[in-house]
Amino acid sequence: MRYVCTLVMITGCDAQPIPAEEKTETMNCSYLIENKLNGIVYDIDMASCNTAELLSLAEMNTEDALHTTLGNKHTGSAYWEYIKDEANNTIVKIWEQENVLAKIDMIQTFEDETAINHALKTMGVPEKKLDYYFDVLLMKEKAWIYPQQGIALFMGFQDTSVYQVSYFRKTTMEQYEQELHPINQPREF
Numbered sequence: 612m613r614y615v616c617t618l619v620m621i622t623g624c625d626a627q628p629i630p631a632e633e634k635t636e637t638m639n640c641s642y643l644i645e646n647k648l649n650g651i652v653y654d655i656d657m658a659s660c661n662t663a664e665l666l667s668l669a670e671m672n673t674e675d676a677l678h679t680t681l682g683n684k685h686t687g688s689a690y691w692e693y694i695k696d697e698a699n700n701t702i703v704k705i706w707e708q709e710n711v712l713a714k715i716d717m718i719q720t721f722e723d724e725t726a727i728n729h730a731l732k733t734m735g736v737p738e739k740k741l742d743y744y745f746d747v748l749l750m751k752e753k754a755w756i757y758p759q760q761g762i763a764l765f766m767g768f769q770d771t772s773v774y775q776v777s778y779f780r781k782t783t784m785e786q787y788e789q790e791l792h793p794i795n796q797p798r799e800f
Contacts, residue, residue, distance in 0.1 A: 640715060643778070644668055644695065644703055655715075655761060657780040662712045665705050669693045681706070681713070682790040688713060706791075714779035714791055724771040731770075734760065738784050741792055745774060758787045 640660035645668065666672055669691065676689035688708050695701045696719075704716035721727060737755035743765055744750065753766040758781065765775035779791055 640665060640712075640778075641668060643715070643717075655778045657712065657714075657761060657778065660712050660715075662705060662707045662710075665712070665715070666691060669695075669703070669705075676707070679795060681708070681794070682788060682792050683794065684789045686790045708790065714777050716775055716777045718775045720767065721773040722767075722771070727771055727773060731764075734762070737764075739788075741788070743793060744795075754792065756784065756787055756792070758782050758784045763787075763792075 639656060641664055643655060644665060663673070666675075671691050671693065673689075675691055677692070678687065678689055680686055681688045686708055688706055690707070691705045693703055695703045699719055702716075702718040704718065706713040706716070734757055737757055738759070739756050740752035741754040741756060742749060742751050743754040745753075745765075745767075750766070750768075755764045755766060757763065761779050761781040763777040763779070764773050765777070766772065767774045777791075779787070782791075
């Protein structure tokens with residue numbers, strides 16, 4: 612039996628059994644940003660998403676983009692960042708590469724240990740654990756990558772907290788590392 616689990620920061624994981632013959636609906640990116648800020652969801656239809664639609668939700672436009680690189684190939688990337696929910700300290704980053712939506716980052720700390728453990732059990736073992744920077748601190752093997760599910764969890768100092776969730780098109784581990792994983796080190800002043 613499969614379960615759909617929405618991880619909610621305050622109320623925990625609301626897991627409901629889904630009969631094996633039922634198909635789980637995929638979620639639209641706009642719906643994710645507008646309605647699911649307090650949770651981790653597992654099936655985002657990134658192919659139906661476009662940057663302009665998501666920017667309109669934030670009342671931003673393409674000229675507001677910042678530029679950096681992602682991945683080991685240092686793939687040129689534009690991104691837009693805005694505070695979606697001040698009460699929950701939720702920041703949304705919308706990433707684009709070559710005029711195509713590349714990923715969406717939901718930056719918010721999730722600390723409900725029971726819910727996180729259930730979500731991790733539901734998702735299974737990550738294909739790979741990579742390093743990432745939490746501000747200026749190097750977090751060794753704390754980015755848990757599920758490329759075939761199109762999701763990456765950026766764990767906190769303990770494996771019972773999640774700092775960020777990234778959604779992207781389902782891909783291979785190699786492509787994720789080459790083009791999507793944040794590898795830039797913090798700058799020294």
